[in-house]
Amino acid sequence: MPLEKPIQPDQPAPTLAEAKAQFINLWGVSGTSWGVSKTLAQVHALLLVSPQALSTEDIMEQLTxxxxxxxxxxRELIDWGLVYKELRPGERREYFVAEKDMLQVTRCIIAARKRRELDQMKRTLDQLAQLPGNPADADYQAFHTVLSDIQQLADTSDKLLTRLMRAERNWILDKFLKLFL
Amino acid sequence: MPLEKPIQPDQPAPTLAEAKAQFINLWGVSGTSWGVSKTLAQVHALLLVSPQALSTEDIMEQLTxxxxxxxxxxRELIDWGLVYKELRPGERREYFVAEKDMLQVTRCIIAARKRRELDQMKRTLDQLAQLPGNPADADYQAFHTVLSDIQQLADTSDKLLTRLMRAERNWILDKFLKLFL
DNA sequence: CACAAGTTTCAATAATTATTGAAACTTGTG
DNA sequence: CACAAGTTTCAATAATTATTGAAACTTGTG
Known part of the structure; x- marks a missing residue:
């Protein structure tokens, strides 16, 4: 709740805590339009703007x-590769830090979305394309044209995303953008 | 319901109707992982594999x-630019056809997702980046670094998507893929 | 092995999002 | 302008998805 509506500060300029809260809020909202849960996005945002590692307890408290x-x-953020466990010797409690390198973050997000949105679809498309039918039927051919157009599109996207994932920072910035824009 | 579980055909090979039904089903499932409603995706799929234009009545019936x-x-599909109205002289009823050119379809989808996922975020980020704070504070600077990294990333994605949208078929296939893969 | 200090699971519930269907609206025509 | 043949809207409801929180589990230590 304190994160949702920060109290009015004494000085006119917003405090750092407020700015962070707004960022967490933005990330949460954007998250839902990206198809991840609000909480997932918020926890990610919280860890992104935390200089130190946070425990589960800290996260619970700050996001209520x-x-x-x-x-x-x-755990899901760790699966995505966006967050790491930090173990402190002699402490039972686990702490978490976000991957702060945005290029790396991008790679993880692209990889996760590709898995979720593209790979499953490609598998089913391949299966569908195999269903044999009457090849003389014009209607059937039209259907197969749509199907193989989509397959080609999926393949192209796949290649493009794979390439983007492997891209180096300089490659993206220099070669890629400067060449094409 | 006939679209969900097609009855066993007489011949071993699946009928065209069955194959279409499976495609509609696939597209519906994929749609949900793409963040659009199942129905939106299914109506789109249905129109994609229909050689003729369909009326609202036809769509209701075929997808129940x-x-x-x-x-x-x-109406939403028309907004996205994926479907056109077809008016028949002397008829009150409206008919709908899908854009069948997959490159065009891709452009529409990219444009719609960019609008939904990226543009709103960029606007809010710009706003956030303006919040002034104590520039001497190291913590504050760290926060701003995250912020401007994300902004740069958003800008890069924006440019890349805009470019992809304008791309010609041959540009994508030849220049792009052959150059980079 | 008992206990303390944590983490994980999962059935119940809350919140959100999609869908229905009847009422309101629109448009062309005699 | 009344009516027929459609389309659109939107409050109510259904379906789906996210969240809680208590119970089960795990792990290290005396």
């Missing part, structure tokens, strides 16, 4: 979410 | 959805 939610969400 | 749903969904 339940322990279960925090635990599951952090 | 309500009139309201069919009406709203078709």
């Amino acid at each position: 979410i339940s322990r279960g939610n925090a635990s599951m969400t952090v | 959805i309500s009139r309201g749903n069919a009406s709203m969904t078709v």
